[in-house]
Amino acid sequence: MTTQNDYSKRPVWLLCEGNDCYFFFMRVLEKLEMLNVYCLDVKGINDRDLFRGVIKKTNYNNTKVIVYVRDAEYESVDGAVNYESVIKSIKSRFASIDLSVGDKPIELTYTGRKQAGYIILTNNDGNVGTLEDLCLSIAVDNDAVDDAVSTVDYVNDKRNGKVLKHAHKRKLHIAFALNGKEKMVGAKTGEAVTNGGLNLDHDRFKSIRKFLTLINECP
Amino acid sequence: MIEKMSVKNFRGLANVALSFAPFTLIGGANNVGKTSVLEAVFLLYGHRSPLVFQQLRSFRNASAPVAEARELWENIFNDYDLSKYLSISAVRDKNSESLEVYRDDSYDIAGELTQIPQDAKLPTSSLGLSYPLKVLYKYGKKETQFHLAINTDAMGTNIFARGNNNSPAANIGNIPTVTFSSDRLLNTPHLYDLLGKISRNKQKDKAVNVLKDIDGRINDIVLGEKQQIYLDVTGLIEMIPLTFMGTGVSNVLYWTALALSDSAKIILIDEIENGIHYSSMQSVMEKLCDIGERHDCQIIATTHSIDCVRSFSKCSEKRISYIRLERSLETGEVSPVVIDAQLLPEMLESDWEVR
Numbered sequence: 001m002t003t004q005n006d007y008s009k010r011p012v013w014l015l016c017e018g019n020d021c022y023f024f025f026m027r028v029l030e031k032l033e034m035l036n037v038y039c040l041d042v043k044g045i046n047d048r049d050l051f052r053g054v055i056k057k058t059n060y061n062n063t064k065v066i067v068y069v070r071d072a073e074y075e076s077v078d079g080a081v082n083y084e085s086v087i088k089s090i091k092s093r094f095a096s097i098d099l100s101v102g103d104k105p106i107e108l109t110y111t112g113r114k115q116a117g118y119i120i121l122t123n124n125d126g127n128v129g130t131l132e133d134l135c136l137s138i139a140v141d142n143d144a145v146d147d148a149v150s151t152v153d154y155v156n157d158k159r160n161g162k163v164l165k166h167a168h169k170r171k172l173h174i175a176f177a178l179n180g181k182e183k184m185v186g187a188k189t190g191e192a193v194t195n196g197g198l199n200l201d202h203d204r205f206k207s208i209r210k211f212l213t214l215i216n217e218c219p
Numbered sequence: 220m221i222e223k224m225s226v227k228n229f230r231g232l233a234n235v236a237l238s239f240a241p242f243t244l245i246g247g248a249n250n251v252g253k254t255s256v257l258e259a260v261f262l263l264y265g266h267r268s269p270l271v272f273q274q275l276r277s278f279r280n281a282s283a284p285v286a287e288a289r290e291l292w293e294n295i296f297n298d299y300d301l302s303k304y305l306s307i308s309a310v311r312d313k314n315s316e317s318l319e320v321y322r323d324d325s326y327d328i329a330g331e332l333t334q335i336p337q338d339a340k341l342p343t344s345s346l347g348l349s350y351p352l353k354v355l356y357k358y359g360k361k362e363t364q365f366h367l368a369i370n371t372d373a374m375g376t377n378i379f380a381r382g383n384n385n386s387p388a389a390n391i392g393n394i395p396t397v398t399f400s401s402d403r404l405l406n407t408p409h410l411y412d413l414l415g416k417i418s419r420n421k422q423k424d425k426a427v428n429v430l431k432d433i434d435g436r437i438n439d440i441v442l443g444e445k446q447q448i449y450l451d452v453t454g455l456i457e458m459i460p461l462t463f464m465g466t467g468v469s470n471v472l473y474w475t476a477l478a479l480s481d482s483a484k485i486i487l488i489d490e491i492e493n494g495i496h497y498s499s500m501q502s503v504m505e506k507l508c509d510i511g512e513r514h515d516c517q518i519i520a521t522t523h524s525i526d527c528v529r530s531f532s533k534c535s536e537k538r539i540s541y542i543r544l545e546r547s548l549e550t551g552e553v554s555p556v557v558i559d560a561q562l563l564p565e566m567l568e569s570d571w572e573v574r
Contacts, residue, residue: 005572041569050565056558058572062548 008059010038011219014212015054017070018044021121021131023190025069031193031200032209034216042068055097064219065108066099067211069119071130090118106211108218115218119208132168135189138202139172141179148175220517221260221395221485223310228297229262230255237555240540242508244491244531245521246574247544252553253521254278256544257399257487260519262295263307263318264397264485266354269367269380278399278489289350291369291378295320301350316358316392323353326366354382358392395484398477402466402493405473410461411446413476418442422479425510429475432502433468433495440472466494471503478507478516485517492524501530508534525574529567536560543573 014029014037016022022041029037040057042050051068054060072086087103094101099116102109108117121134139145148171156163164170176184176192183195192198200209225236231252245253258275265271272292276282285291293299301322308317355364365382417423423440430437430450439451441458449458450468461469470493477483495503504527511518512535522528531539541563543556558566558573566573 004570008572040571043569050569050571053558053562053566053571056543056556056562056566056573058543058545058574061545061554061556 005058007038008040008057009062010036011063012037012065012067012215013054013060013063014039014215015042015051015066015068016040017042017068018131020189021069021071023188024131024135024193027190027193028200029212029216032212034212036216036219037212051093052096063114065115065117065215066094066097067108067117067119067215068093068101069121071121071133086120090120094118106207108215117211117215119211122204130168131189132172134204134208135192135198136168136172136175137204138199139175139179139192140197140199141175144178144180145171145175147178148172220515221309221311222313224256224259224263225306225308226256226259227306228300228303229259229305229307230295230297232256232259232553233297235544235553235555237542238540238557239517239519240560241517241538242511242531242534243517243519243540243542244528245519245542245544246523246528248546251544251546253544254489257489257519257521258295259307260485260487261397261399262320263309263316264394266318266320266356267394269378272367272378274399278401289369292350292352292367311392311395314359314392316356319355319357320352323351323366326351326353326368356391361391363391396482397485397487398483399487399489400470400473400477401489402470405466405469407448407462408446410469410473410476411442411448413473413480413482414440414442414448416480416482417476420480425479426472426475429471429503429506429510430468432506433471433499434464437468467496467499468494470494471507474507474518475510478510478514478518481514481516483516485519486511488518488520490522491520492522492527497524497526497530500524500526501533504530505534508538512538523574525567528563528573532560532563532567541573 014025016025016039019041022039026039029039042054054066068090070090072083091101094116099111099114100109101116101118105118105120108115121131122129136145151174152164152167152171156167176187176197179197181195181197184192184197187195187197193200199205220241221239223236223238226232227234231250232255235252237256245256247253258278262271262275265274272295275295276291289301293301296303296305305320306317308315351366351368353364353366355362365380368379368381370377370379414423414426417426427437427440430440434452436453437450438453441449441451443449443458448461450461450464452459461472474486474488477486492500507518510516528541531541537560539560541558543558544553545556546553563573
């Protein structure tokens with residue numbers, strides 16, 4: 001039986017911000033058979049922050065590549081994301097574990113014996129966004145996505161200005177529910193990957209997939 | 220309390236520095252040096268006794284006679300290399316101390332032995348295998364030193380100490396009493412004495428309370444004839460000898476009695492989880508932590524058990540520290556990873572491996 005300790009012996013660690021992100025990338029890596037990458041959840045910025053604990057984790061000293069993946073939701077003000085503040089926050093987190101990263105995502109920087117980098121999730125326009133934005137843009141069933149977007153917009157119109165929070169999450173899960181496959185009803189993003197509800201060959205996923213391939217082949 | 224310790228060339232530890240809390244738990248893979256850390260503490264405070272090397276061997280279950288005299292202490296040197304310079308330095312109660320042990324062939328063991336009284340009956344013909352060691356202990360600006368040598372004759376292999384190790388002057392630094400405990404080494408007569416002491420001090424109820432966490436049917440501890448220890452267990456007509464109650468009960472009673480009787484200032488426990496069911500672990504840990512605090516007794520323990528680490532993480536965070544020893548795949552060197560008491564529960568809650 002493969003234990004968590006065995007997985008953590010992998011030379012590349014992908015630190016995911018939050019549970020959904022963790023399960024999404026874990027399933028993506030499984031699907032793409034990237035066996036050098038170990039995925040772990042470092043929790044969201046507003047939760048108990050486990051990022052600093054990464055260097056204390058068993059087998060950290062034997063890693064070669066550390067990559068952090070997160071969205072940009074926390075740095076948004078009135079819906080507009082401050083990109084510089086996202087990068088600053090990421091750099092500071094890496095500095096807390098004595099690693100440095102560059103100014104751009106999806107590239108690796110050397111610090112001593114390790115390489116480090118980060119992924120910022122993007123929305124359908126290619127701008128920084130959330131995991132749900134990304135999943136909406138790569139969902140297999142485009143009609144279901146269109147219907148989900150229309151549904152949320154319709155509900156918003158009916159609520160006399162009381163706009164639904166986390167619209168991206170509502171749209172995504174309605175889109176999954178409207179997908180023809182039964183297994184997609186109530187699916188989480190990771191399950192959607194496993195059940196074939198998301199297209200990992202999609203143009204919008206290309207740069208992330210290319211980067212995952214790079215880090216998997218790095219060691 | 221020992222706060223920091225640096226160990227060089229002792230057993231598998233080439234060079235490692237550690238910090239200790241009042242209650243420290245040490246994890247790590249097999250053969251990484253967890254037990255060696257405990258033994259280093261034991262050697263540091265037990266060095267005045269020539270028997271310390273035999274005791275160190277017994278901790279490893281090496282009770283068989285050595286085939287060659289040098290085996291008696293070459294195993295304490297890193298890489299079994301007697302030419303290495305073994306040192307253990309520490310900060311205890313804010314004072315620095317160190318123990319240095321090294322082979323000293325310049326020492327004239329034969330010259331010393333000629334002064335030994337006749338009743339020692341030492342055949343000088345066997346002195347070729349003496350392997351003299353110099354032992355130097357420093358506490359602040361004071362120091363004491365002596366030599367140890369091995370003598371092999373028809374009666375077997377013996378260690379002889381020459382110097383002031385047993386003189387009152389050698390007891391500089393008020394060396395703390397230290398006890399090494401593992402489930403292979405329960406010393407029943409010693410436990411009997413400890414229980415006698417805590418009975419006199421009216422502390423026995425506390426020990427019974429700790430045992431109740433393991434088995435709620437235990438009502439009392441009774442000292443019987445011929446140094447037999449019995450337990451009064453609900454539902455049984457006769458008292459049960461402690462030895463019939465399992466390893467966990469005996470071990471926990473021993474540690475508790477050591478602390479309650481103020482008989483050990485430092486308790487070293489190898490594989491603390493042995494014999495203790497996971498459901499009892501937390502209360503045992505918490506009570507040990509509490510008793511240690513009340514009796515100014517430091518506990519340093521090793522473990523492989525995640526249940527043990529989880530239980531430990533729930534003890535008072537001001538008093539605990541978890542250390543994992545890791546061996547580098549590249550250099551082979553062992554280094555400690557200290558996980559602070561705030562981070563440890565968070566890592567465990569996320570099912571992160573910390574052992």
